[in-house]
Amino acid sequence: MGDKKRVLVKFSGEALAGENGFGIDTHILKFIASEIKELVLNNVEVGIVIGGGNIIRGVSAAKDGIIKRTSGDHMGMLATVINAIAMREALEHSGISVRVQSAIKMEAICETFIMGRAGRHLEKGRVVIFAAGTGNPFFTTDTAATLRAIEISADMIIKATKVNGVYDKDPMKFIDAVLLNEISYEKAMDDSIKVMDDTAIALAKDNKLPIVVCNMFKKGNLLKIINGDYSNCSVVKN
Numbered sequence: 001m002g003d004k005k006r007v008l009v010k011f012s013g014e015a016l017a018g019e020n021g022f023g024i025d026t027h028i029l030k031f032i033a034s035e036i037k038e039l040v041l042n043n044v045e046v047g048i049v050i051g052g053g054n055i056i057r058g059v060s061a062a063k064d065g066i067i068k069r070t071s072g073d074h075m076g077m078l079a080t081v082i083n084a085i086a087m088r089e090a091l092e093h094s095g096i097s098v099r100v101q102s103a104i105k106m107e108a109i110c111e112t113f114i115m116g117r118a119g120r121h122l123e124k125g126r127v128v129i130f131a132a133g134t135g136n137p138f139f140t141t142d143t144a145a146t147l148r149a150i151e152i153s154a155d156m157i158i159k160a161t162k163v164n165g166v167y168d169k170d171p172m173k174f175i176d177a178v179l180l181n182e183i184s185y186e187k188a189m190d191d192s193i194k195v196m197d198d199t200a201i202a203l204a205k206d207n208k209l210p211i212v213v214c215n216m217f218k219k220g221n222l223l224k225i226i227n228g229d230y231s232n233c234s235v236v237k238n
């Protein structure tokens with residue numbers, strides 16, 4: 001690794017669905033691709049994890065007991081591969097070099113996750129999309145994203161969301177809600193805040209990985225954050 005900035009950006013599957021609430025909206029893909037391109041053009045090494053919630057989640061698939069939870073989770077992980085392929089297409093369409101690496105081997109479709117190989121791609125300026133979560137049921141893509149961020153020694157993980165960050169109270173209900181610029185890992189685990197699931201936050205804490213929560217729909221936001229401007233987002237750190 002050189003002195004370049006390296007970042008892991010996590011998008012929820014739902015973000016890709018846009019107003020449809022389901023499936024993949026190519027306008028959103030195009031917007032995300034343009035934001036990621038901005039990073040690449042500024043010499044940032046970028047890893048991406050996308051969830052699968054726009055297609056299926058293990059817990060909901062298994063809710064009536066017909067589908068086993070583990071099978072539902074397999075379905076959820078496959079959903080993340082679908083999203084990863086869509087994102088790869090959008091990035092390639094915008095002229096970016098990109099590789100998908102899946103935690104579950106599917107060699108006709110994409111590479112399998114190999115840490116060293118992912119590192120080489122990143123050094124060469126390729127975006128790497130990490131698909132299929134951790135490859136294990138009972139985990140989330142937030143945990144997968146945190147794990148990959150640590151494995152590739154990212155400077156930070158950015159959780160790109162629909163909101164600006166974490167507030168002291170619900171900004172939809174209270175007009176005097178204040179955006180919290182800095183919060184501790186312990187606070188981030190609070191039920192009222194829940195930046196990510198406990199597993200993901202514990203992993204980030206143990207490895208001193210800062211988690212930045214920001215608004216993905218504000219143009220230029222990702223680059224701004226990577227350049228050290230945290231004024232309009234929340235940073236979880238010690």
Ligand code: UDP
Nearest residue numbers: 013051052053057058073076133134139141
């Ligand atoms: N999943 C899993 N193991 C992982 C990551 C994900 O089993 O390591 C499954 C799980 O069923 C989850 C689904 O994949 O519900 C989609 O991921 P997630 O819910 O994290 O997506 P998001 O909410 O970010 O769209």
